[in-house]
Amino acid sequence: MPARSAAQQKAAGAALSAKRGDTLKSDLKGASRQMVESMSETQLEDFARTTRKGKPAHVAED
Template sequence: MPAKSAAQQKAAGAALSAKRGDTPKSKLKGASISMEKSMSEDQLEELAHTRRKNKPEHVGDD
């Protein structure tokens, strides 16, 4: 499941870094906190490695 926006991809990257222990969990903000708790490392890696080119920064709630 690729990221739908650049913001989602960035949050997944931050959560993945915390899950791996590279970044302290206390540094996480917003969506990355819940992503780190609820998603596996494989799921986070898939989202985090999505290419950002041509992705909107945010996706609306349509």
């Protein structure tokens, strides 16, 4: 499932970095902190690989 906004893509990238141990989990904020706990590495990779071109900056939650 691709990210729906640039903000989701960025948060997924930060969460993926923490999940792999490249970044401290304590450095994460907001959505990325929740993503690292609730999503698998494969799911985070799918979100982080989404291109930002044509994506809105933010998407309102449903």
